[in-house]
Ligand SMILES: *[C@@H]1O[C@H](CO)[C@@H](O)[C@H](O)[C@H]1NC(C)=O
Ligand SMILES: *[C@@H]1O[C@H](CO)[C@@H](O)[C@H](O)[C@H]1NC(C)=O
């Protein structure tokens with residue numbers, strides 16, 4: 152209650168400082184990526200904008216459960232079938248564990264989902280429309296750069312929301328070169344104290360990423376943009392690479408308490424934790440199940456994309472056997488009733504109000520795939536975690552959690568009953584895990600204002616100041632040789648050559664010539 156009151160006061164203060172509510176704006180809000188977890192995160196921002204009285208047109212894959220008079224939806228239908236193109240069995244068999252494979256998977260996924268969405272008839276109508284006006288375009292900062300063309304089409308500022316934390320290209324768009332000496336690549340789990348070989352690999356991966364992105368991936372995005380916007384926009388289309396540098400603001404899922412400190416720009420705003428709300432009451436049967444667990448509860452979920460039902464059956468049997476040996480009650484997000492015989496201490500359900508469950512003081516442990524949103528929820532509520540990472544950034548998140556001391560990890564392909572049981576018991580019975588979880592939770596909750604309020608404040612700021620170009624540096628538009636001062640160094644080198652090396656060479660040849668002539672003169676004297 153106290154917390155909510157504070158949040159309200161801060162919000163009121165922020166509104167006062169910003170000169171009262173800004174006019175209701177027309178916002179085009181786009182989350183073309185079909186994975187449910189991404190949209191679940193983005194929808195928090197959309198809901199807050201609606202709450203503030205804005206008109207929102209939303210392009211996404213998930214029809215809302217809470218219709219609103221100021222919300223118009225453009226649902227991409229049918230939505231892109233990720234598991235068809237990227238089979239889940241590859242994920243469970245650990246095919247996406249190399250950094251280079253992960254990068255290529257993202258690019259391929261981005262290009263395919265972008266094109267799929269742009270082919271939707273309703274979206275084509277939006278592209279072709281001439282009577283629409285928007286004050287702002289908001290886009291998920293993922294792999295959908297062709298969509299930046301909507302900002303160009305509607306001649307309005309663009310804000311992006313980065314679901315997965317920082318990537319080098321976000322720095323570049325705001326005018327910063329990421330220092331590879333102490334900022335590990337998005338996919339790497341390193342700290343800012345890298346050994347020589349870590350720095351070398353980081354530089355190699357980061358260089359590969361930026362070159363391939365600029366000269367392989369972005370040109371393909373541009374082809375998509377030209378294909379779908381070419382007819383609708385008069386005049387030559389700008390390059391998506393250029394549009395990226397025109398993004399006004401990036402809201403990034405990162406938090407100072409758990410992510411590495413890194414150089415920033417005013418246009419890069421951290422909003423990690425924006426999706427975490429105060430706990431709401433649980434459904435009665437779950438509340439009773441958790442309340443009466445005298446030894447506490449273990450909560451297990453592999454997230455919204457990977458379904459437990461996609462798991463190989465022998466793993467399901469193994470996990471059930473391990474759970475059956477625990478004293479604790481177990482809540483398992485499992486999507487199929489025909490799981491077989493359940494041990495008496497296990498309850499399954501296809502849907503779990505994760506945030507509200509984790510908030511319950513009786514939850515002793517969260518077994519997770521290490522996705523960013525779930526990890527942040529676990530951190531917020533101070534719950535130790537057992538991470539079983541599968542793909543993408545989950546390996547990185549897991550290593551970070553383990554390093555911070557509130558988590559342990561297991562490899563999915565090498566899971567055994569004994570390992571599972573002993574790790575669960577270690578995490579529950581050794582007090583240092585809970586202690587670390589509490590510490591990091593306190594840091595994570597210590598914010599000047601709720602991250603969601605901060606996000607909405609900056610979004611309205613961009614609308615009020617018509618793009619607020621003062622939030623990014625000129626570095627975004629400089630050629631690399633100027634940014635790195637190579638021209639100045641070259642000039643310095645030239646001056647050194649002209650003032651030191653050249654006179655020195657001339658003096659030397661002069662002396663040689665002089666001694667040669669004097670020797671000759673002496674010799675001719677002798678001859679005489
Ligand atoms: C919808 O928007 C109008 C103005 O654009 C505003 O007056 C009204 O309160 C909004 N409705 C809701 C439910 O917020
Ligand atoms: C760049 O952004 C501004 C608003 O911040 C917008 O008016 C302009 O059209 C954008 N430029 C391009 C090339 O899209």
Ligand SMILES: *[C@@H]1O[C@H](CO)[C@@H](O)[C@H](O)[C@H]1NC(C)=O
Pocket residue numbers: 460486487488489
């Ligand atoms: C549930 O599991 C059964 C048996 O494994 C399977 O035949 C069925 O298709 C599954 N249902 C869903 C919705 O996954």
